[in-house]
Amino acid sequence: MIHSPVPPPDHGLADELAALAAGLDGRFLHAGSALAHAVESIQRVIAALDAVTLAIDDDTAAAAVTDLRAIAQRFTSLPETQARRDADLAGIDRQVDLIRNQVLEVRQTLKLLAIYGPNIKIAASGEPVFLRFVDNMLLCLAQGEQHLVEILAALATLAEGLADGRRSARRLLAECDRVVPEVPDRLERNAAELDAYLVGLKAVAREVSGVARGIEGRIAVALNALQIGDITRQRIEHVVMMIRQAGALAWDDPAAVQPVAAHIHALAAAQIDALAGDFERDADRLIQALAALGDDTRDLLEVISAQESGGSVGVLTSLDRDVSEVSELTRHLLDADRRANAMVDMTTGAVRALGDRFEGLRLIRRDVQNIAVNTRLLCRGFGMMGRAVAVIAVEVGACAGQLDTATTQIGRAMTALAQAGETIARAQAEQGEGAGERLAHALAAVHDGCERSERGVRDGGTDARALIAALDTTGGTLSGELAVGAAIRAAGDRLATLAAPAPDDLPEPVDAALRDLLGAIAGTYTMASERDVHAGFLLPGMTIAVAEPVDDDGLF
Secondary structure (H helix, E strand, C coil): CCCCCCCCCCHHHHHHHHHHHHHHHHHHHHHHHHHHHHHHHHHHHHHHHHHHHCCCCHHHHHHHHHHHHHHHHHHHCHHHHHHHHHHHHHHHHHHHHHHHHHHHHHHHHHHHHHHHHHHHHHHCCCCHHHHHHHHHHHHHHHHHHHHHHHHHHHHHHHHHHHHHHHHHHHHHHHHHHHHCCHHHHHHHHHHHHHHHHHHHHHHHHHHHHHHHHHHHHHHHHHHHHHCHHHHHHHHHHHHHHHHHHHHCCCCCCHHHHHHHHHHHHHHHHHHHHHHHHHHHHHHHHHHHHHHHHHHHHHHHHHHHHHHHHCCHHHHHHHHHHHHHHHHHHCHHHHHHHHHHHHHHHHHHHHHHHHHHHHHHHHHHHHHHHHHHHHHHHHHCCCHHHHHHHHHHHHHHHHHHHHHHHHHHHHHHHHHHHHHHHHHHHHHHHHHCCCHHHHHHHHHHHHHHHHHHHHHHHHHHHHHHHHHHHHHHHHHHHHHHHCCCHHHHHHHHHHHHCCCCCCCCCCCHHHHHHHHHHHHHHHCCCCCHHHHHHHHCCCCCCCCCCCCCCCCCCCCC
């Protein structure tokens, strides 16, 4: 039986709720766009800060530090290095003089042998055998003279290089006196500053990483809260369907409809109350998450500002300026160093070339020895004429002995020269790359890092400031757009005036109809929260059918 009358249904309420549900997507579209823009902007800011912290990678920076310290040490030790180099070059100079003197003696010997040739022809009275022999001898002597010309030219080139080396050494030491110890001290300080800069960058990277992790968490919260728009729309649509189902009841006995409609209205009012609470909670979470992203962006902007005012940009700019000044200060010194190194390269090359020419001297010695032996052999078969030629053969033999002695001395000098060349070449190789090249590499690394750091600070600061302004504006706008909880609750209040839970003693047909309607409504639910509310309105003996669970937070 009916215990109390229920007001007639509010037919406009379903339409109002339907319109409210339809408008939720538009309200949350702005929120979603704001979140997407915030995520994209923050990613750019973090990428810009990463560019600052990675302006110089560890390997490049370590190489630059090593180069700066190596150059400082090289400049400091230049006088000592040059003293050793001068001693080595002086040794080469002595060997060159010795070789030149011996080669000139060989040349005099060959000239003397060339005089003996016509004498042999005269003493042999035109004997064809001797004539052919002398012609061959003169040909060998001419070839020997050509070898000597080449050797003397190589010695002249080497001597000229040694003279250039002495001039380069004087310029180098003069420049060294001008910039040492100021420049090495500055380079050591630059290396220490670059080392400290790298340590500072690691701290900045840790700070940015911590903020980034916090941002990831806030984005997850915001994305989760953003789903409340679609969840609320679906739940309101289900409520609208309930109201319309209740309003569509038309039995022969209208009084029997009232408890069914009142019970459904009570269920709808409870659903509205629950979804309004969920909506207000998650809408607030979304707004708070966006506001927190603004705070995080301010934290990143503080990091950027710190780098801009005295952090990486300031350090690198100072280093860039200082290393550039050092490069200019040492321009003449580095040029003198390059010239000295080039002179060493030329000297060692000339020494190797002389070694190759020494083979020509051995050939000359062999040919003269053969001439002496063959002259004596020819004399044996020609009687008085042979004895006359033999007198000259004795002189040829003496020349061969002189040549053998000179060649042996030249060989020893060439060995000493080669060893001196190897020593100076080895010392040059141990120095590694030229100071100018190493300083240029260090300057390029610092300069490139400075440009990347400045660009990262500039771009990151621009994006961060723009995002902060956008989030401040968006926060106020969204607060207004998402303030629909009151409207939802007002609809619930109107439903409450139509609501009354059904009594336990409903007539059987009414009870059966209400059970069928409650079951049909339960089948439309897509969220556990709806079923939880629904469970409070089941009639005795009813259970709610549980579909595949759908988490309210797992729609997307």
